[in-house]
Amino acid sequence: MQVLENWHPQGITVYMDDKRFLNCVLTECKLVYGGGDVTWENTQFVNCQLTFDGAAQRTVAYLQNFGLMRPPEKVAPTVAANSGVN
Numbered sequence: 001m002q003v004l005e006n007w008h009p010q011g012i013t014v015y016m017d018d019k020r021f022l023n024c025v026l027t028e029c030k031l032v033y034g035g036g037d038v039t040w041e042n043t044q045f046v047n048c049q050l051t052f053d054g055a056a057q058r059t060v061a062y063l064q065n066f067g068l069m070r071p072p073e074k075v076a077p078t079v080a081a082n083s084g085v086n
């Protein structure tokens with residue numbers, strides 16, 4: 001398992017499988033989970049989007065078919081008035 005420590009990516013695609021996140025802050029990232037092992041400790045996900053791939057996507061579809069999980073709601077993107085300014 002790959003260990004990522006004190007990592008602070010912003011605006012990238014991150015494949016979560018087979019990774020351990022320690023003391024990380026992921027900001028506005030696309031998180032892709034395929035069903036493998038992943039752990040995080042003292043890690044924050046700020047305005048990230050979670051997507052499923054492979055076995056994880058098939059599991060989500062299975063749960064949705066049985067009514068055990070709702071499909072994600074479509075949300076129109078919004079633009080912040082002070083985008084990029086803290």
